[in-house]
Amino acid sequence: MPDAGTLHDAFLDEIRDLYDAEKQLTKALPKLAKTATSSKLREAFESHLEETRGHVERLEEVFENLGEKVRGKHCDGIAGIIEEGKSIMEEDFEETAMDACLIAAGQRAEHYEIGAYGTVIAWAQAMGHTEAARLLQQNLNEEKAADRKLSALAEGGINQQAAAIAHPDEEGELVGAGKGASRSSAARRQTRSRG
Ligand SMILES: [Fe+2]
Ligand SMILES: [Fe+2]
Numbered sequence: 001m002p003d004a005g006t007l008h009d010a011f012l013d014e015i016r017d018l019y020d021a022e023k024q025l026t027k028a029l030p031k032l033a034k035t036a037t038s039s040k041l042r043e044a045f046e047s048h049l050e051e052t053r054g055h056v057e058r059l060e061e062v063f064e065n066l067g068e069k070v071r072g073k074h075c076d077g078i079a080g081i082i083e084e085g086k087s088i089m090e091e092d093f094e095e096t097a098m099d100a101c102l103i104a105a106g107q108r109a110e111h112y113e114i115g116a117y118g119t120v121i122a123w124a125q126a127m128g129h130t131e132a133a134r135l136l137q138q139n140l141n142e143e144k145a146a147d148r149k150l151s152a153l154a155e156g157g158i159n160q161q162a163a164a165i166a167h168p169d170e171e172g173e174l175v176g177a178g179k180g181a182s183r184s185s186a187a188r189r190q191t192r193s194r195g
Pocket of ligand 1: 143
Protein backbone atom coordinates (compact mmCIF):
# COMPACT_ATOMS: atom_id res chain seq x y z
CA MET A 1 0.00 0.00 0.00
CA PRO A 2 1.42 3.44 -0.88
CA ASP A 3 2.07 5.83 1.96
CA ALA A 4 -0.94 7.99 2.74
CA GLY A 5 -0.54 11.71 2.02
CA THR A 6 0.06 14.12 4.87
CA LEU A 7 -1.14 17.63 5.61
CA HIS A 8 2.01 18.85 3.84
CA ASP A 9 0.88 17.09 0.63
CA ALA A 10 -2.58 18.60 0.99
CA PHE A 11 -0.94 21.99 1.58
CA LEU A 12 1.10 21.72 -1.65
CA ASP A 13 -2.07 20.70 -3.50
CA GLU A 14 -3.88 23.78 -2.24
CA ILE A 15 -0.97 26.07 -3.15
CA ARG A 16 -0.95 24.61 -6.68
CA ASP A 17 -4.72 25.10 -6.87
CA LEU A 18 -4.35 28.73 -5.76
CA TYR A 19 -1.51 29.32 -8.23
CA ASP A 20 -3.76 28.14 -11.06
CA ALA A 21 -6.72 30.15 -9.70
CA GLU A 22 -4.67 33.37 -9.63
CA LYS A 23 -3.49 32.77 -13.19
CA GLN A 24 -7.08 32.21 -14.36
CA LEU A 25 -8.06 35.47 -12.63
CA THR A 26 -5.37 37.45 -14.47
CA LYS A 27 -7.25 36.51 -17.64
CA ALA A 28 -10.77 37.10 -16.26
CA LEU A 29 -10.25 40.47 -14.54
CA PRO A 30 -9.56 42.41 -17.78
CA LYS A 31 -12.95 41.22 -19.09
CA LEU A 32 -14.72 42.44 -15.95
CA ALA A 33 -12.88 45.78 -16.25
CA LYS A 34 -13.81 46.13 -19.91
CA THR A 35 -17.50 45.42 -19.23
CA ALA A 36 -17.78 47.86 -16.29
CA THR A 37 -19.51 51.19 -16.96
CA SER A 38 -18.60 52.91 -13.68
CA SER A 39 -15.05 54.27 -14.02
CA LYS A 40 -14.41 53.61 -10.32
CA LEU A 41 -15.44 49.99 -10.76
CA ARG A 42 -13.24 49.62 -13.83
CA GLU A 43 -10.30 51.08 -11.91
CA ALA A 44 -10.99 48.70 -9.00
CA PHE A 45 -10.81 45.69 -11.32
CA GLU A 46 -7.70 47.06 -13.05
CA SER A 47 -5.88 47.71 -9.80
CA HIS A 48 -6.82 44.26 -8.50
CA LEU A 49 -5.49 42.81 -11.76
CA GLU A 50 -2.10 44.34 -10.91
CA GLU A 51 -2.33 42.91 -7.38
CA THR A 52 -3.31 39.52 -8.79
CA ARG A 53 -0.17 39.46 -10.95
CA GLY A 54 1.71 40.11 -7.71
CA HIS A 55 -0.14 37.16 -6.08
CA VAL A 56 1.12 34.86 -8.83
CA GLU A 57 4.68 36.04 -8.14
CA ARG A 58 4.30 35.67 -4.38
CA LEU A 59 3.05 32.11 -4.82
CA GLU A 60 6.16 31.43 -6.92
CA GLU A 61 8.19 32.65 -3.94
CA VAL A 62 6.21 30.28 -1.71
CA PHE A 63 7.11 27.31 -3.94
CA GLU A 64 10.73 28.40 -3.90
CA ASN A 65 10.71 28.81 -0.15
CA LEU A 66 9.31 25.28 0.26
CA GLY A 67 11.92 23.86 -2.14
CA GLU A 68 9.21 22.86 -4.61
CA LYS A 69 9.08 23.52 -8.31
CA VAL A 70 6.48 26.00 -9.49
CA ARG A 71 3.45 24.06 -10.63
CA GLY A 72 -0.28 24.74 -10.94
CA LYS A 73 -3.14 22.29 -10.71
CA HIS A 74 -6.37 23.15 -12.49
CA CYS A 75 -8.69 24.97 -10.06
CA ASP A 76 -12.23 23.85 -10.88
CA GLY A 77 -13.72 26.13 -8.22
CA ILE A 78 -12.51 29.41 -9.68
CA ALA A 79 -13.13 28.11 -13.23
CA GLY A 80 -16.80 27.68 -12.29
CA ILE A 81 -16.99 31.14 -10.75
CA ILE A 82 -15.39 32.67 -13.86
CA GLU A 83 -17.78 30.70 -16.08
CA GLU A 84 -20.77 32.13 -14.16
CA GLY A 85 -19.30 35.61 -14.54
CA LYS A 86 -19.02 35.11 -18.29
CA SER A 87 -22.67 34.02 -18.51
CA ILE A 88 -23.74 37.17 -16.67
CA MET A 89 -21.72 39.36 -19.03
CA GLU A 90 -23.57 37.81 -21.96
CA GLU A 91 -26.93 38.90 -20.50
CA ASP A 92 -28.62 42.05 -21.73
CA PHE A 93 -28.70 44.09 -18.51
CA GLU A 94 -28.83 47.88 -18.33
CA GLU A 95 -25.49 49.46 -17.36
CA THR A 96 -25.89 49.87 -13.60
CA ALA A 97 -27.53 46.45 -13.18
CA MET A 98 -24.58 45.00 -15.11
CA ASP A 99 -22.13 46.82 -12.82
CA ALA A 100 -23.94 45.36 -9.80
CA CYS A 101 -23.66 41.89 -11.40
CA LEU A 102 -19.94 42.38 -12.12
CA ILE A 103 -19.40 43.25 -8.46
CA ALA A 104 -21.31 40.09 -7.48
CA ALA A 105 -19.10 38.00 -9.77
CA GLY A 106 -15.93 39.67 -8.50
CA GLN A 107 -16.88 39.18 -4.87
CA ARG A 108 -17.58 35.48 -5.41
CA ALA A 109 -14.01 35.13 -6.68
CA GLU A 110 -12.62 37.16 -3.75
CA HIS A 111 -14.50 35.06 -1.23
CA TYR A 112 -13.20 31.87 -2.80
CA GLU A 113 -9.66 33.22 -2.53
CA ILE A 114 -10.19 34.46 1.03
CA GLY A 115 -11.37 30.99 2.07
CA ALA A 116 -8.48 29.26 0.32
CA TYR A 117 -5.78 31.61 1.68
CA GLY A 118 -7.23 31.39 5.19
CA THR A 119 -6.80 27.61 5.11
CA VAL A 120 -3.28 27.51 3.68
CA ILE A 121 -2.07 30.20 6.11
CA ALA A 122 -3.40 28.23 9.08
CA TRP A 123 -1.81 25.02 7.76
CA ALA A 124 1.52 26.75 7.05
CA GLN A 125 1.57 28.14 10.58
CA ALA A 126 0.67 24.76 12.09
CA MET A 127 3.55 23.12 10.19
CA GLY A 128 6.06 25.88 10.99
CA HIS A 129 6.35 27.25 7.44
CA THR A 130 6.58 30.78 8.77
CA GLU A 131 7.91 32.50 5.65
CA ALA A 132 5.30 30.84 3.42
CA ALA A 133 2.59 31.90 5.89
CA ARG A 134 3.87 35.48 5.79
CA LEU A 135 3.80 35.62 1.98
CA LEU A 136 0.34 34.03 1.81
CA GLN A 137 -0.93 36.51 4.42
CA GLN A 138 0.12 39.39 2.17
CA ASN A 139 -2.03 37.96 -0.62
CA LEU A 140 -4.94 37.42 1.77
CA ASN A 141 -4.75 41.03 2.98
CA GLU A 142 -5.06 42.28 -0.60
CA GLU A 143 -8.00 39.94 -1.31
CA LYS A 144 -9.82 41.28 1.74
CA ALA A 145 -9.13 44.88 0.74
CA ALA A 146 -10.37 44.20 -2.81
CA ASP A 147 -13.53 42.62 -1.41
CA ARG A 148 -14.16 45.64 0.85
CA LYS A 149 -13.60 48.01 -2.06
CA LEU A 150 -16.22 46.17 -4.14
CA SER A 151 -18.71 46.31 -1.26
CA ALA A 152 -18.08 50.03 -0.88
CA LEU A 153 -18.72 50.63 -4.60
CA ALA A 154 -21.92 48.57 -4.53
CA GLU A 155 -23.29 50.12 -1.35
CA GLY A 156 -21.94 53.59 -2.12
CA GLY A 157 -24.12 54.15 -5.18
CA ILE A 158 -24.20 51.42 -7.80
CA ASN A 159 -26.87 49.32 -6.06
CA GLN A 160 -29.08 52.35 -5.44
CA GLN A 161 -28.77 53.60 -9.00
CA ALA A 162 -29.62 50.15 -10.31
CA ALA A 163 -32.51 49.86 -7.83
CA ALA A 164 -33.87 53.26 -8.92
CA ILE A 165 -33.97 52.03 -12.51
CA ALA A 166 -35.58 48.76 -11.44
CA HIS A 167 -38.24 50.63 -9.42
CA PRO A 168 -38.59 54.08 -10.99
CA ASP A 169 -41.74 54.94 -8.98
CA GLU A 170 -39.71 54.68 -5.78
CA GLU A 171 -36.72 56.55 -7.16
CA GLY A 172 -37.17 59.72 -5.11
CA GLU A 173 -37.45 57.82 -1.89
CA LEU A 174 -34.53 55.53 -2.66
CA VAL A 175 -32.27 58.44 -3.54
CA GLY A 176 -33.57 60.27 -0.48
CA ALA A 177 -32.64 57.25 1.63
CA GLY A 178 -29.06 58.46 1.25
CA LYS A 179 -25.71 56.78 1.24
CA GLY A 180 -25.66 55.56 4.79
CA ALA A 181 -29.19 54.24 5.02
CA SER A 182 -29.43 50.61 6.00
CA ARG A 183 -31.26 48.15 3.82
CA SER A 184 -33.88 47.69 6.51
CA SER A 185 -34.74 51.38 6.62
CA ALA A 186 -34.99 51.43 2.82
CA ALA A 187 -37.23 48.37 3.06
CA ARG A 188 -39.44 50.09 5.63
CA ARG A 189 -39.83 53.07 3.31
CA GLN A 190 -40.80 50.77 0.47
CA THR A 191 -43.40 49.08 2.64
CA ARG A 192 -44.80 52.46 3.67
CA SER A 193 -44.98 53.71 0.08
CA ARG A 194 -46.89 50.60 -0.92
CA GLY A 195 -49.19 50.51 2.12
FE1 LIG B 1 -5.49 36.81 -5.67
FE1 LIG C 1 -8.49 38.46 -5.72
